[in-house]
Amino acid sequence: MGKRTSPGDRRDDLSRRRFVNTVAVGATEAAVLTVPGKAGAQLAPPPPTDAESVTVVLNVNGRDHVLRVEPRWTLLQVLRDHLGLTGTKQGCERGECGACTVLIGGVARYSCMTLAVEAAGAQITTIEGLMRGEELGPVQQAFLEEDALQCGYCTPGQIVNAEGLLRRTPAPSLDQIREGVSGNLCRCGAYAHIFRAVGRAAQLRKEGR
Amino acid sequence: MLRAFAYQKPASVKAAAQAAARPGAHILAGGTDLLGCLRDGVFTADSVVSLSGLPALKGISANPRGGLRIGALTTLADVAGDARVQESYPVLAQAAASAASPQLRNQGTIGGNLCQRPRCWYYRGDFHCLRKGGDTCFAVGGENEYHCIFGGAPCFIVHPSDTAPALLALDARLSITGPRGSRTIPLSSFFVLPEKNVRAENILAAGEVITEILLGPPQTGARSLYRKVRDRGAFDFALAGAAVVVVMSDGKVSAARIVLSGVAPAPWRVPEAENLLAGRPLDAGAISQAAAAAVKGAFPLSKNEYKIALVRGILEETLASLA
Numbered sequence: 001m002g003k004r005t006s007p008g009d010r011r012d013d014l015s016r017r018r019f020v021n022t023v024a025v026g027a028t029e030a031a032v033l034t035v036p037g038k039a040g041a042q043l044a045p046p047p048p049t050d051a052e053s054v055t056v057v058l059n060v061n062g063r064d065h066v067l068r069v070e071p072r073w074t075l076l077q078v079l080r081d082h083l084g085l086t087g088t089k090q091g092c093e094r095g096e097c098g099a100c101t102v103l104i105g106g107v108a109r110y111s112c113m114t115l116a117v118e119a120a121g122a123q124i125t126t127i128e129g130l131m132r133g134e135e136l137g138p139v140q141q142a143f144l145e146e147d148a149l150q151c152g153y154c155t156p157g158q159i160v161n162a163e164g165l166l167r168r169t170p171a172p173s174l175d176q177i178r179e180g181v182s183g184n185l186c187r188c189g190a191y192a193h194i195f196r197a198v199g200r201a202a203q204l205r206k207e208g209r
Numbered sequence: 210m211l212r213a214f215a216y217q218k219p220a221s222v223k224a225a226a227q228a229a230a231r232p233g234a235h236i237l238a239g240g241t242d243l244l245g246c247l248r249d250g251v252f253t254a255d256s257v258v259s260l261s262g263l264p265a266l267k268g269i270s271a272n273p274r275g276g277l278r279i280g281a282l283t284t285l286a287d288v289a290g291d292a293r294v295q296e297s298y299p300v301l302a303q304a305a306a307s308a309a310s311p312q313l314r315n316q317g318t319i320g321g322n323l324c325q326r327p328r329c330w331y332y333r334g335d336f337h338c339l340r341k342g343g344d345t346c347f348a349v350g351g352e353n354e355y356h357c358i359f360g361g362a363p364c365f366i367v368h369p370s371d372t373a374p375a376l377l378a379l380d381a382r383l384s385i386t387g388p389r390g391s392r393t394i395p396l397s398s399f400f401v402l403p404e405k406n407v408r409a410e411n412i413l414a415a416g417e418v419i420t421e422i423l424l425g426p427p428q429t430g431a432r433s434l435y436r437k438v439r440d441r442g443a444f445d446f447a448l449a450g451a452a453v454v455v456v457m458s459d460g461k462v463s464a465a466r467i468v469l470s471g472v473a474p475a476p477w478r479v480p481e482a483e484n485l486l487a488g489r490p491l492d493a494g495a496i497s498q499a500a501a502a503a504v505k506g507a508f509p510l511s512k513n514e515y516k517i518a519l520v521r522g523i524l525e526e527t528l529a530s531l532a
């Protein structure tokens with residue numbers, strides 16, 4: 001996939017510049033209203049914005065957020081730049097690395113390849129939502145115990161993806177784990193530890209921890 | 210950030226078809242290919258017509274006349290994980306499971322998988338190539354190790370889909386709805402080669418939406434397999450692959466369908482190989498002759514001759530494991 005992105009084209013350079021720009025101007029332009037629970041969801045009058053903007057309700061980690069979003073905004077952008085949930089990482093922005101993985105309807109997906117408008121109405125879970133209060137969730141705990149990271153940049157995506165894998169396959173074999181985490185790249189090469197951590201997480205989940 | 214576009218989410222297929230027929234409109238199903246193309250500037254969208262308001266297009270059900278109806282918005286993960294598909298059409302379950310990564314299979318749809326644009330790095334990159342309206346195929350004199358060995362000229366892309374060859378080997382049909390009505394066509398008439406239309410990979414007219422994929426009842430004695438070879442063990446497109454369906458009766462092949470992936474601008478059926486197998490047991494001699502016949506018309510470029518040996522090897526292994 002990376003190899004498909006071309007011999008000697010200038011795309012990489014452009015992406016990097018675009019990335020820096022995005023970060024630099026990443027301040028919130030949208031109105032963000034956090035409403036506890038669906039029952040209490042109230043739509044305040046949105047501020048005047050781009051005519052193309054639409055109002056959506058995103059349910060993230062169990063809370064409804066009423067937002068004005070532009071159709072072109074990805075879920076990744078909205079999570080990070082407008083909801084402040086920066087645990088979800090921006091990596092390749094092209095569905096090739098997995099750093100931006102979140103659960104949508106309990107299923108692992110790339111938030112960089114999902115428009116925010118398309119995620120409206122679904123239950124979205126980010127790495128922040130896998131905490132149990134101030135305690136680590138079982139997958140997070142397993143990654144810690146097995147030392148399944150070096151730099152840590154891919155880790156939130158790895159953990160959220162592993163959570164999705166274990167929800168579908170609670171007791172995966174090593175082959176199922178290897179295949180199941182194949183959509184998350186780790187440039188540090190911590191794969192052996194990651195495989196072990198997913199196995200350990202399955203055990204912790206089974207024990208109800 | 211992506212260039213701005215308008216967003217529509219029609220509540221009926223007809224409304225979606227009408228919206229998608231407007232110039233500059235693009236259909237969004239799973240979005241995993243569309244967003245990539247928009248991000249890379251392969252083309253632009255003035256409006257995006259989402260199919261997410263059409264839940265009837267999602268899911269797998271028994272066809273009243275036998276076989277299965279797969280809604281076009283069914284995700285690849287759901288196709289791969291469906292017990293009926295695994296049981297009666299293993300070639301399709303395997304093909305769907307071999308595509309992309311777990312996350313992309315959770316999002317990408319089977320209809321979208323048939324409609325995805327080529328991965329040629331000149332097409333995806335900043336090259337005004339034939340497929341984008343230019344007058345040059347840069348692969349001919351360039352880096353062409355992942356390009357086609359069959360059916361090229363004047364453009365040498367490979368069709369990137371894994372499910373397309375499997376569905377073609379299963380003789381699937383497609384239901385399509387456009388602004389002016391619906392039609393059902395055999396998948397074999399869906400794809401087009403560059404010599405016929407260098408700008409598109411299929412016959413869909415503006416606004417036409419695939420709504421369902423129809424599979425006939427499984428044939429008695431049918432065995433099937435999808436084999437995909439990639440540069441790495443997972444999460445990659447095929448260097449080459451084969452979807453094979455053989456129907457056995459009394460120890461002999463009564464019918465065979467062999468469709469190659471990763472080697473042509475469309476899923477590439479090899480009738481020469483199929484005919485060689487008909488009426489014979491799947492023994493070493495028949496297998497080796499069929500594999501050789503499959504690559505007879507190959508026309509490699511400067512850096513992809515390896516695909517000829519690869520296809521032969523894939524077919525020899527696949528047919529042997531079906532014997």
